[in-house]
Amino acid sequence: MGWSKSTETRTEIDEVTGLEYPVTENKYVLGVELLGATLAVSGGLLGLSLAFHKPSRPDKQPGAGTSLTQL
Amino acid sequence: MKRFHKSKLAWALAMAVAPGVLNAGPIKFDFKDPKKVNNVVFLLDAPLESINGTATGVSGTVSFDPAKPAATTGKIVLATSSLHVDNPVMKGHLLDEEWMHASKFPTIEFIVEKMTRVKTSGTTTTATIAGKLTVKGVTKKVTVPVRLTYLKGLLIKRNRVPGDLLVLRSDFTIRRSDYGINAGIKEEKVSDEIELKLRVAGAAPH
Numbered sequence: 001m002g003w004s005k006s007t008e009t010r011t012e013i014d015e016v017t018g019l020e021y022p023v024t025e026n027k028y029v030l031g032v033e034l035l036g037a038t039l040a041v042s043g044g045l046l047g048l049s050l051a052f053h054k055p056s057r058p059d060k061q062p063g064a065g066t067s068l069t070q071l
Numbered sequence: 072m073k074r075f076h077k078s079k080l081a082w083a084l085a086m087a088v089a090p091g092v093l094n095a096g097p098i099k100f101d102f103k104d105p106k107k108v109n110n111v112v113f114l115l116d117a118p119l120e121s122i123n124g125t126a127t128g129v130s131g132t133v134s135f136d137p138a139k140p141a142a143t144t145g146k147i148v149l150a151t152s153s154l155h156v157d158n159p160v161m162k163g164h165l166l167d168e169e170w171m172h173a174s175k176f177p178t179i180e181f182i183v184e185k186m187t188r189v190k191t192s193g194t195t196t197t198a199t200i201a202g203k204l205t206v207k208g209v210t211k212k213v214t215v216p217v218r219l220t221y222l223k224g225l226l227i228k229r230n231r232v233p234g235d236l237l238v239l240r241s242d243f244t245i246r247r248s249d250y251g252i253n254a255g256i257k258e259e260k261v262s263d264e265i266e267l268k269l270r271v272a273g274a275a276p277h
Binding site: 005008 | 225238
């Protein structure tokens with residue numbers, strides 16, 4: 001996987017001369033730098049969510065308020 | 072009467088041979104190619120990054136004599152602005168002042184001065200060209216291998232006009248440091264060595 005591309009180049013062969021020549025088409029191809037940026041943003045968001053994470057109180061936990069003696 | 076017939080026969084023979092005699096000698100091939108088949112491929116293989124691109128803005132003329140291929144001379148010109156890589160950011164850098172400075176140095180030129188080690192087999196001639204290569208305003212003497220293929224009468228198949236084609240193929244390597252292209256800078260990503268593959272065909276309409 002390389003850098004992002006705004007064109008894609010393929011090779012064709014001229015029938016008369018036998019020369020290989022490039023044919024360029026406008027086509028966006030996602031590159032490794034965008035993948036990296038996406039991962040960085042995801043990591044940042046994960047970090048932020050952990051930093052501002054509010055630990056849940058024991059009384060709000062499921063089953064809270066039921067002591068062992070009541071069972 | 073017999074003398075009259077002889078002179079008539081000689082005249083007819085002369086007329087038959089004349090086109091061949093008139094066509095003898097060097098043929099001028101024009102390498103301008105609106106179809107953009109003529110191209111140069113460039114490859115840079117650095118430790119951290121490999122760059123490959125193409126250029127199709129080819130023009131120039133070559134004088135080629137099928138009977139004396141060693142006497143070939145000419146000039147191939149490449150428009151710097153036609154250098155292309157698929158990554159738009161990289162292409163911007165390639166053409167800007169720091170690298171090729173396309174606005175100040177609009178052409179890359181290769182002048183064919185002399186051919187040595189000429190070997191011809193059928194329509195194909197292989198040789199070594201001694202010439203001058205100008206990149207970014209710096210001219211250096213170069214010696215490069217070349218393969219020429221003379222395609223007599225085949226222009227009609229390509230351009231629908233009668234004439235000949237001359238196909239020129241050459242692979243060689245230059246150093247960007249020799250031509251003042253950011254010498255010694257970013258060599259981990261942009262190699263000093265640039266592999267060039269020249270694939271061009273010239274047309275000589277009759």
